[in-house]
Amino acid sequence: MLKELLNVAIKASLEAGDEIMKIYNRDYAVDYKKDQSPLTEADIASNQVINSYLEQTNIPIISEENKQLDYSERKKWSRCWIVDPLDGTKEFIKKNDEFTVNIALVENGITVLGVIFAPALKELYYTDATKFNAYKLHVENSEQYEDKLFHEQDKLIPSPDNKDLVNIVASRSHIDDTTLNFINTLKSKYDTVNIVSKGSSLKFCLVANGKADIYPRFAPTMEWDTAAGQAICEAVGLQVIDMTTNKKMFYNRQNLLNNHFLVTKND
Structure with missing residues (x-):
């Protein structure tokens, strides 16, 4: 089951990234929320794509661009998706390529899988379904990636200890x-x-x-x-x-x- 949910999250992130890049490469308007954080068409378009995928799982969604439900309702959830459809909107506006799509699945408050896609860099970071490994994949084609997942050479490895x-x-x-x-x-x-x-x-x-x-x-x-x-x-x-x-x-x-x-x- 978790493997299927991971695949949904990866597909959602890649398709959302495609929509983001369509807007990134043309002129677009920038609005501002009540807290003065920026909001673009790309935030909304990405959120719509991700919701269309995640809603099919029948797991509730916490997304930056969705209306937030009161905790009296959310506290009943044993699992939920947590989504930022465009993390780094300021980076998007600056056009420095360092923005991402973030999708995580949480069970009883604990993360069980995560996907981060940087569409301008074509970098996909993701856990496996057991959260025992994580990987980085360069994605040239968002529709042809599945046979490239979970390869040993793509595993993420933290730096060794260095006292100096x-x-x-x-x-x-x-x-x-x-x-x-x-x-x-x-x-x-x-x-x-x-x-x-x-x-x-x-x-x-x-x-x-x-x-x-x-x-x-x-x-x-x-x-x-x-x-x-x-x-x-x-x-x-x-x-x-x-x-x-x-x-x-x-x-x-x-x-x-x-x-x-x-x-x-x-x-």
């Missing part, structure tokens, strides 16, 4: 004083501290793929920003820790706004 060097991934749009202070504390522990910048949920993918060692996040994020990335990181043995509770992040909470968190290796 640490690579920190930080947001292009959201680096702040708290993050800089965190970086400075690491400089007292390592000979070399490198900062790797990336937009959207690709920051999770950098750590999962061994391109960075740690991702501290001290700026606001929502559940749909992180669920798919957390699934991918956990599938390769990393942990995503809520800095308020000091436990791994759980989902479909009463408040969909995340606390600050840290992506790192297990102790």
Whole structure:
């Protein structure tokens, strides 16, 4: 069953990515929500595609672009999809290619599978149905990919431990004083501290793929920003820790706004 749901999520992400790219490569209008975050045609088009796939599973959906149900209703759900149809809208508007489609399945608050597709980069990141492995696939054709999934050479492998060097991934749009202070504390522990910048949920993918060692996040994020990335990181043995509770992040909470968190290796 989970394998079938994973395949639905992958198909949805790829088709949504196709719709996003049609808009990316032409002129489009930018609106703003009440919180002043940007909204484009691509956000809406991607959401429509993803909903058309996920609704067929009869599993409820939490999406950034859907109307949010009250927690009194959501708390009854044992499982749900958590979706960001276009993560990194600011990156999309800047045309730097670092935006993604995020789809995760959650059971009793825990991520069980995740898919991240970066359509401009043609990079698909995904867990297997057991969340014991995660993979990266370059997708040239969104309709011809199934025989290319789950190949050993595509497995994501975190970086090995290095006591002399640490690579920190930080947001292009959201680096702040708290993050800089965190970086400075690491400089007292390592000979070399490198900062790797990336937009959207690709920051999770950098750590999962061994391109960075740690991702501290001290700026606001929502559940749909992180669920798919957390699934991918956990599938390769990393942990995503809520800095308020000091436990791994759980989902479909009463408040969909995340606390600050840290992506790192297990102790």
